Amino acid sequence: MAGMAQEEIEKELATVYTVLTYEDYEAGLKEGRLVGLKCASCGKITCHPMHVCQWCSSRSLERAELCGEGELTTFTVIRVPPEGFEADVPYIPCIVETKEGPCVMGRLDYDAERATPELIGKRVKLSGAYTYEGDKYSGGAHTCPVFKVVG
Ligand SMILES: [Zn+2]
Known part of the structure; x- marks a missing residue:
């Protein structure tokens, strides 16, 4: 993120965090669902909430139910x-x-x-x-x- 303004970095991180927050993850658990993230780059699943794919570090994540x-x-x-x-x-x-x-x-x-x-x-x-x-x-x-x- 070298060269990015602090404001840009925060904006980008805010976008990533909203894909799956800990609040969402825990709400899912209370409903009997294990919610994670699916990576659009490598296709693998990450769980619990993270801002990057645990396998390839991509930030192209979407919610997925395990x-x-x-x-x-x-x-x-x-x-x-x-x-x-x-x-x-x-x-x-x-x-x-x-x-x-x-x-x-x-x-x-x-x-x-x-x-x-x-x-x-x-x-x-x-x-x-x-x-x-x-x-x-x-x-x-x-x-x-x-x-x-x-x-
Ligand atoms: Zn990945």
């Missing part, structure tokens, strides 16, 4: 909570590689006492959304996807 299915890439069981998450323990943050390609962070809806590394690689499906109030570091409430093991 199927909500994928594979459990990794997870951990939280028993000692960070500040602000005391009521949630035990809980299972996880990363899911979606069928469309991008990895998404969320929570796994699974009995924390029975969770073992054998779960990694299992098929999972979007089963809901979880809204956490946040703490002094997170800038307020946010909503993340919740996944359930289906195979």
Whole structure:
């Protein structure tokens, strides 16, 4: 963006950001939809909201709905909570590689006492959304996807 006036840069970024904001993403989750972005240059899907394609850095993005299915890439069981998450323990943050390609962070809806590394690689499906109030570091409430093991 060298040579561009600050005003031009802000105008361009504002256009990009409105394709899919975090507010839109979280509203979609609350309706049971996983919303991402499809790249017009390489055709791949990016999820969660970003201002460039995660695969080729193009800014030609449009909204796309993901199927909500994928594979459990990794997870951990939280028993000692960070500040602000005391009521949630035990809980299972996880990363899911979606069928469309991008990895998404969320929570796994699974009995924390029975969770073992054998779960990694299992098929999972979007089963809901979880809204956490946040703490002094997170800038307020946010909503993340919740996944359930289906195979
Ligand atoms: Zn791309």
